[in-house]
Amino acid sequence: MNFIEKLQRAAQRNYSLVCIGLDPDPKLMPENVGVYDFNKAIIEATSELVCAYKPNFAFYEAMGREGIEALERTVKCIPAGIPVIADAKRGDVGNTSKAYARAVFDIMGFDAVTVNPYLGFDAIEPFIQYQDKGVILLCRTSNAGAGDFQSLYCETSEGRRALYEIVADKAQQWNTYGNIGLVVGATYPEELRLIRQQHSDMLILIPGIGAQGGDVALTIKYGLSPEGDKAIINSSRQILYASRGMDFAEAARQAALNLRDELNKYRGINES
Amino acid sequence: MNFIEKLQRAAQRNYSLVCIGLDPDPKLMPENVGVYDFNKAIIEATSELVCAYKPNFAFYEAMGREGIEALERTVKCIPAGIPVIADAKRGDVGNTSKAYARAVFDIMGFDAVTVNPYLGFDAIEPFIQYQDKGVILLCRTSNAGAGDFQSLYCETSEGRRALYEIVADKAQQWNTYGNIGLVVGATYPEELRLIRQQHSDMLILIPGIGAQGGDVALTIKYGLSPEGDKAIINSSRQILYASRGMDFAEAARQAALNLRDELNKYRGINES
Numbered sequence: 086m087n088f089i090e091k092l093q094r095a096a097q098r099n100y101s102l103v104c105i106g107l108d109p110d111p112k113l114m115p116e117n118v119g120v121y122d123f124n125k126a127i128i129e130a131t132s133e134l135v136c137a138y139k140p141n142f143a144f145y146e147a148m149g150r151e152g153i154e155a156l157e158r159t160v161k162c163i164p165a166g167i168p169v170i171a172d173a174k175r176g177d178v179g180n181t182s183k184a185y186a187r188a189v190f191d192i193m194g195f196d197a198v199t200v201n202p203y204l205g206f207d208a209i210e211p212f213i214q215y216q217d218k219g220v221i222l223l224c225r226t227s228n229a230g231a232g233d234f235q236s237l238y239c240e241t242s243e244g245r246r247a248l249y250e251i252v253a254d255k256a257q258q259w260n261t262y263g264n265i266g267l268v269v270g271a272t273y274p275e276e277l278r279l280i281r282q283q284h285s286d287m288l289i290l291i292p293g294i295g296a297q298g299g300d301v302a303l304t305i306k307y308g309l310s311p312e313g314d315k316a317i318i319n320s321s322r323q324i325l326y327a328s329r330g331m332d333f334a335e336a337a338r339q340a341a342l343n344l345r346d347e348l349n350k351y352r353g354i355n356e357s
Numbered sequence: 358m359n360f361i362e363k364l365q366r367a368a369q370r371n372y373s374l375v376c377i378g379l380d381p382d383p384k385l386m387p388e389n390v391g392v393y394d395f396n397k398a399i400i401e402a403t404s405e406l407v408c409a410y411k412p413n414f415a416f417y418e419a420m421g422r423e424g425i426e427a428l429e430r431t432v433k434c435i436p437a438g439i440p441v442i443a444d445a446k447r448g449d450v451g452n453t454s455k456a457y458a459r460a461v462f463d464i465m466g467f468d469a470v471t472v473n474p475y476l477g478f479d480a481i482e483p484f485i486q487y488q489d490k491g492v493i494l495l496c497r498t499s500n501a502g503a504g505d506f507q508s509l510y511c512e513t514s515e516g517r518r519a520l521y522e523i524v525a526d527k528a529q530q531w532n533t534y535g536n537i538g539l540v541v542g543a544t545y546p547e548e549l550r551l552i553r554q555q556h557s558d559m560l561i562l563i564p565g566i567g568a569q570g571g572d573v574a575l576t577i578k579y580g581l582s583p584e585g586d587k588a589i590i591n592s593s594r595q596i597l598y599a600s601r602g603m604d605f606a607e608a609a610r611q612a613a614l615n616l617r618d619e620l621n622k623y624r625g626i627n628e629s
Contacts, residue, residue, distance in 0.1 A: 150429070179502075229477075239520070
């Protein structure tokens with residue numbers, strides 16, 4: 086089963102578009118709980134409420150080799166039916182991207198990876214060659230500085246287009262195996278609307294709701310495919326750190342449930 | 358001593374602009390030599406011939422946790438006077454880039470890092486805040502697909518500029534602490550000429566000579582600052598895999614010496 090199928094099944098089974106960003110931050114975690122134990126408790130409490138998990142590598146790498154070990158163990162403890170996205174934002178010249186692809190897919194066992202498109206096709210192609218895996222290209226990111234380059238207007242043979250639109254066009258063109266998706270931040274609803282309008286069937290990973298301030302109603306209104314799916318809506322801090330006490334897992338479950346139900350309300354789905 | 362000073366001193370002491378890319382590839386390495394032992398032998402044979410070393414993280418991550426351990430040990434065995442560049446091409450939203458910066462600088466002890474600019478200023482800023490460290494932004498990369506996005510012409514208040522030129526302009530503008538550099542591939546000499554013309558004093562890391570086909574004479578002609586420095590010229594495979602036999606270190610030394618002297622010939626420097 087490929088990534089997109091696995092994702093769709095999890096989303097349907099759990100009535101959920103929620104992806105939890107597993108971004109452990111010792112400054113926000115309950116004291117005396119190790120990273121792996123923290124993640125494991127969060128996963129056990131929420132795995133029936135999500136369509137995917139998405140650990141961001143930075144938080145693990147910042148803890149040195151112990152962090153990497155916790156990341157590897159975390160991936161292994163996620164139930165088989167839930168896809169796991171490596172939020173690694175990798176991308177390098179062809180020969181080197183091949184090594185990165187091996188690292189995230191073969192060594193660490195992820196189902197999908199986020200990739201930075203700046204280096205162009207040969208940086209992305211080694212990831213795409215893993216046809217069962219998902220390759221989610223940064224298109225319009227959720228951060229404040231996203232516009233510095235992504236919103237520049239460029240000349241193309243079809244006229245004037247923003248860089249992020251061109252990235253989306255290329256993603257569509259390169260999507261021979263149907264395994265490419267895009268990252269578009271909920272913090273930029275107008276850009277999300279535009280991208281969805283131009284790529285009705287493409288998978289979109291949408292970070293930026295919750296702590297980053299993206300609007301939930303607009304995210305649902307603009308982010309979904311005509312069938313009401315093909316969107317992964319990520320929340321990290323709002324769920325992980327719902328409580329700093331020893332009830333963190335139960336609090337995370339409640340936060341995930343609330344978010345799922347809020348999203349479903351706007352989707353017109355009533356199922357708990 | 359900050360990164361640029363350390364680099365300049367090493368370059369002067371060793372009469373060298375050569376940076377060796379420590380990119381271990383088991384398919385090309387001599388059999389039965391571990392990654393750390395391989396790197397250590399290469400470093401011992403070449404540390405008086407280079408201005409820097411640059412391990413690319415992909416090759417280590419592709420070997421799992423053992424690879425990361427070999428990377429950490431490699432950084433530690435490089436002589437203190439030679440700067441070490443983390444070729445990691447990182448970059449994420451502000452909060453997350455901060456974790457990446459901690460990983461490469463505080464945890465792993467690198468002197469500089471390559472950063473992908475696609476996410477904009479807040480993705481780059483946490484790295485820049487380490488004022489003694491180098492932050493080398495991808496500008497015009499050496500690979501075939503570099504032009505897919507980097508060469509797009511964009512609208513700016515100063516008129517029509519290629520994306521990679523805009524990245525270089527921003528790098529200059531953000532360079533408050535003097536610790537930013539640019540990656541420009543030797544495989545695109547015209548672009549290298551342009552960037553150097555527009556940013557005479559900026560540090561440029563130049564990959565792409567050797568296996569990738571960049572021209573050495575043009576690299577020197579176009580890549581250096583008016584003082585004949587501020588360039589790091591990287592070679593990986595051509596040096597590391599000069600021999601696959603047990604004489605690999607001696608062969609690497611000879612290849613590094615040849616490259617150094619060839620570069621110096623074009624620089625008009627005669628010193629061995």
